[in-house]
Amino acid sequence: MNQEQSFVDRSTGWARIGVACAQALLLFLLYRAATDKVWPATAPQWFFPLFLCGLSLPVITISSLGQMRVSAMLRWLTILALILVLLTQHDWSRRNGLNNGWSLPQGDDRVEFPSPLLFFFSGACLYVAQSLRLAYTQHRQWLGSYPVYFDLSWKLLVQLVFSLIFIGAMFALLFLGAALFSMLKLDFLQHLLRTDWFYIPLAVLSFGCALHLTDMRPAIVRGIRNLLLVLLSWLLPVATLVLAGFLVTLAFSGAELLWQTRHATYLLLSSCVVLVVLINTAFQDGTVLQGSARILRWSARLACLLLPVLAVLALRALQLRITQYGWSTDRLIAFVCAVIAFAYGLAYLRAALAADGLLAKMAVANIAMAYLQLMLVLAMFSPLLDPARVSIEDQLSRLQQGKVSAENFDYFYLRFDGGRYGREALKRLAQEKSLPQAALIREKAAQALSLTHQVPGNQEVKEMPPFEIWPQxxxxxxxxxxxxxxxxxxxxxxxxxxxxxxxxxxxxxxxxxxxxxxxxxxxxxxxxxxxxxxxxxxxxxxxxxxxxxxxxxxxxxxxxxxxxxxxxxxxxxxxxxxxxxxxxxxxxxxxxxxxxxxx
Known part of the structure; x- marks a missing residue:
């Protein structure tokens, strides 16, 4: 590949622009359907897959054009589309008619959207899957040359980030122009920027064009990537020093203060993510670390030793909360993330203890962990490991076994966070006759079933005095x-x-x-x-x-x-x-x- 210009030809460029135009039209039509509350926005089983596929698959297509044969690309897109359709159908079927997490106005005719968690995890997984697929295209091996995985994954990440920055710069320039024209009593540009048929296609086309332009200058992208990695790698000694100091202090002060914070799991998992990212900025493609400064090499090895300790602490903090309150959706997701962090910790610990001292075994570990993450996330968003299903089954078991009383049982969690499983459980509880305090359980379940939305920030819904019927x-x-x-x-x-x-x-x-x-x-x-x-x-x-x-x-x-x-x-x-x-x-x-x- 030429260091200054890509091999992408003009026909590929026009094809990418055509894909961006089709994506702009599709997203505009979906937006109009949502605002006007017409089909397909009123049919989640159609709207969810169209919306998620419309956001992601054109980006995958633009990235794949010029990198894969057309037939291979079409097969790949078909597989991704099928997976997204299955995930969105399950997301729709498990919902309870609520836009959990979106904080949208309540109303009988509101439009439902895929859950925020599905947005986040599907985007991350599509990025990982596309990087793995592009690397496989070059070597036809599922565990191929690590430098190729490294180069393609970081190149794609830089392209995506800078394409978003390009959109921001584009609109900043347009708003500046609108302000200038407004001083001359011309408001046509301000009107355009407030018109959906203008700003939605413009944003989508800008993103597609930016992806193509960054692909046309691979040397520039590689240079930006190298500069970013060098800067981030020098944060590794600081992070290692801070986290090592934290663990030493914890050894003397005891872990009780840590457990009392009630958010230790999330802080510890965030620390694991920081370490994994910074270790890889120093490791890069596996050859850079050999010529790095000694402080970076030692910091990377020490960070590999700290990572499994932090992951074990996160698992312990989570285990204490589960023992006390049982499983919930958030705790199951945190558990999956903690398992991934612990797997990274074991793999990196093995690399750090290797005789060569250069962390060479991290290469295979990173590729294997990418596949592990994809499998776990797919399991979480399928009936196999659905967090709502698992948590509802556990909460009902705790109630039946007497681990939680009928007064303290969280009926509103079932209603608003348990999706379809929670509502079905509440219907069963509303007919309960065999458990102790069955009358109270039936009353509380019926009360929770009748609610249509939860007051933000108020987990306890207080019962009001009975309504009056007039005349007396x-x-x-x-x-x-x-x-x-x-x-x-x-x-x-x-x-x-x-x-x-x-x-x-x-x-x-x-x-x-x-x-x-x-x-x-x-x-x-x-x-x-x-x-x-x-x-x-x-x-x-x-x-x-x-x-x-x-x-x-x-x-x-x-x-x-x-x-x-x-x-x-x-x-x-x-x-x-x-x-x-x-x-x-x-x-x-x-x-x-x-x-x-x-x-």
Whole structure:
């Protein structure tokens, strides 16, 4: 390969630009579908794979063009697409209708996205898999020449990072231009930068072009990589000194203080990641370390000795938490990461104790660990080792064995973090009759099932006082809370379900015949503000639907409350409703005065 220019020809360049254009169009259409809430965004079984494949596979294609034969590339893309489809289908099926981790607004018509963990781990695994596949293409060996793996993996990483930097620089320049034009009273560029059909394709095309441009100048990429590795390698002595000092101090102070932090596992695993990265910046392709400064060579060997100790401490901290609280999704993921860190530690310890003293055995260890990581991550995002399934089974076992009481059992973890498995477990617990305190278990399970979202930062949901039915002495129709299927269209709103069923939200209920048909309607009013509420109507056969919204115009809060409590509410004839060609036009009076009433 020429050191100044790649062998990539013009036709390959145009093919890469074409792939980037197709990706830009696909992602724009998916974005529009999500914002407009139309197909395929409303069908997660289609939206999830299209979205994840649309983000990743074109990048893999651009990276592979010019590096693989077209037939081999198509087979590789087919395999990756199949894996992504299977992962996204499992991610969709295990979900509980919640966008866990995205902090998106709640609503009956919201669009669901693949889980954040799937985004992160699939991106990391695709990078590793693509590096391994490109190296295999050159040598046709699954454990080929380590310098080739090193060169291709770091080259791809630098390309991806600098392509992202290129996008940032592109938009920074455009925003600067928009600001300059705005001083001349020209806002066309500002308008374009706020328009989705402009900024989404521009970002995607910029990324694809940057990948191609970096591939056209491999010497520049290699130079940036070498400079980055040299700078990072000189952080290795500092990291080794700090972590060695930490372990020596720990030996004298004892580990009790470490366990009391409750986040020791994550700090120790972060230290393992730092050591693995910095050791490899010094090791590089296996030949650089021989000519490095003596302090780097000794630091690398000492770091290899520290790594398994830190991994064992992380496993011990995790084991204490699991013994005390059982498995959870986060703990299982942390356990898999700790196992990977411990495997790295054993492999690097073996390399450090070798007679040659040059860590030569690290080369094979790095390649083997890459395959191990891929297998473990695939297992985690499949039914085989699904963290939600494993953790729910363990939590239920702890409840059945009496290791946790019915009062302290975390029902809300099952509802919001257990996915489909947690909801199915709650349904079983809602029918439980054999366990001690079965009545309490049924009540708590039913309460958790009725919740639609969890208050951020508040893991404990407190039960509110019972709602009041006005006028005093009134009763809800018997069929009202026996509505079949909590997800039936036009049934209880989220707030009303949390008030009437879960009793975690304050509300009051007015039973009133609103349309003079001889049957009462149910008006649920939000007690926290009295801005209004929802009106539910019996449409026949005991089926209730939400058919209206109550808008309150109030001058005196206390006077209104007293009147509702004593049954002084009456239906007042208002503006007539117009029916025009099958459509209805409703005239709503303007709000003259609106006052927030205290709870």
């Amino acid at each position: 002495g009134g009763r809800l129709p018997e069929s009202f809370l026996q509505q079949p299927g909590q997800k039936a269209p036009n049934w209880l709103t989220a707030n009303d379900a949390e008030c009437l069923i879960a009793k975690t939200h304050a509300c009051d209920v007015l039973v009133q015949d609103m349309n003079h048909d001889g049957k009462p309607e149910v008006l649920v009013l939000d007690r926290n503000n009295y801005f209004g509420g929802a009106m539910y109507v019996d449409v026949g056969a005991g089926v209730w639907q939400r058919q209206g919204h109550v808008d309150i115009q109030v001058d005196d809060c206390s006077k209104m409350k007293d009147a509702l409590r004593t049954g002084q509410a009456k239906v007042v004839t208002g503006w007539d409703m117009l029916e025009v060609a099958g459509s209805r036009l409703t005239v709503m009076p303007d709000v003259v005065k609106r006052q927030r009433c205290p709870p």
